[in-house]
Amino acid sequence: MAAAAVEEIRASSYVGFDTITRQIEHKLLKRGFQFNVIVVGQTGLGKSTLINTIFASHLIDSKGRLEHDEPIRQTTEIQAVSHVIVENGVKLRLNIVDTPGYGDQINNEGCWDPIVKYIKDQHSSYLRKELTAQRDRYIQDTRIHCCLFFINPTGHSLRPIDVIVMKKLSEVVNVVPVIAKADSLTLEERLKFKERIRAELVYHNIKLYPFDNTDDYDEEEAQLNERIRDIIPFAVVGSERNVIIDGKAVRGRKNRWGVINVEDESHCEFVYLRNFLTRTHLQDLIETTALIHYEAFRSKQLLLLKNQAAGNPSPPPAQ
Template identity: 50%
Template structure:
């Protein structure tokens, strides 16, 4: 292909300048040498000059994608979500439906349990899910007792404490002189917050929780057991919730300020228009038109969980797993964790300045 390009260029220049083939060959060779010399002297600008097929032929840069894929398939990756909401909203069932596995605290014994206050406990379940050679260590943190008391003041504090503790553990590993090559990632990548299908507006506990947690973790609100609402009631409820989120300055995932390009903004705008997702969870299969579907059987018929005309579970699944899982991890690392990290490093620096009486830098 390079030779064909040179032959075409020779013919064009020969016609324009009346040069013979030998002179034209020397000119093309000189230009190539100048390009190479320019690339060595201006390495930061060489992309404006040389493409993969110019001069040197195929480079193979895209092979890095295979390398990344092979490494991910070999070591796997971590994904940690916390589910928050009062009892009876179907949190465990929805998580099992989401990952099509028995990964909730009601499906297996928790490996970690901490009773942080009289009202809220944290229970953590880890489960390795493998699909088509890709391994994911999924950790689900449940919060039984949240919002179940008569007085729910500060019931979010144990959850905030847990999230920050995971950031602190990761930071200490980073600052360790003999740190591991691959730091275990226990940071919370996503919080699924369950709203009861009241049909009214956000409660004060919902507003306070999302306002406080939204600063340190990505929150995805969902309307639980949405099949208790009619389609009209559901749409009106969703609109009221969006109004309450906006009027209270609550930031839920995906945030507009984190959109990286116009195409991503278009995709995320569609997601934002549907938040909060009205969902139904179940692990029961039923026959519908000769096909097995996940659904809830009622006296009016079967509510198909993955049918977007029945509920918005598919939108939640696509966001959390199929389209934005890596982005959730990136936002956690680059935004939420980095904010915590800078705050802690500033605190450490301030402590040592006071301890050793280091004078301020004069500029």
């Protein structure tokens, strides 16, 4: 009888709670979304150019040479730039954090410390706002959701400093490695280079995003993440210039072998990276930052505060 009654209610009554998805969508579209990306790598790997290529906008001034005989311009300090991008009514506030090229000096000890500190500082700032007695209704989120880690296309292996920096960063942020300027390698060299890098990541137990945790994903998401892990590191080419291929203007660049079409999947993996960052994993990157990296930071800080309040000796909170 009870089951029949339920079926009758379903058939004859319409409450309207199924519109909640449209209500949520309306609020989210009105508020907009925020995505924070930090780019890390040695000088001269085209970090700014790739970011501009991914988001089809001139967001960061390139540090590359304007003339062949001029020196490479360098980012000398951590710089954050913010842009609002609107696409089909969806507003995205994009924060890009550019970092100085690491490993450029003779003594590179601790060169990763300012980058790690910057990421932790964003967590600390968010936590302070959360703990304020009269906190804002919507806390501005400057926590870093994704770190694009640029690898020099040597074709050999990772540098020891790359391993150290990637290890340090993976503990506090979602790290996505990319092989920069991949058109400097042949397809065979690129494949072998990727295999060496993946082997080194496993050997050094470096946990990269997306994480191998099938419990948090449904079958479709788990399969997609598995395909992404088979591609990583993404071998990419960035370009803000148009070149003519078969009479059509496409984003690309010329090299010693011919013309590279940035968006041709047979030339490089730029399309896979762009789709990964914007079309399939953007929201998950944001959620993973909050639920894993920030939560670990938050728990540690609150435990330290509790110990200090109880008079127990403990180290000061990490900055």
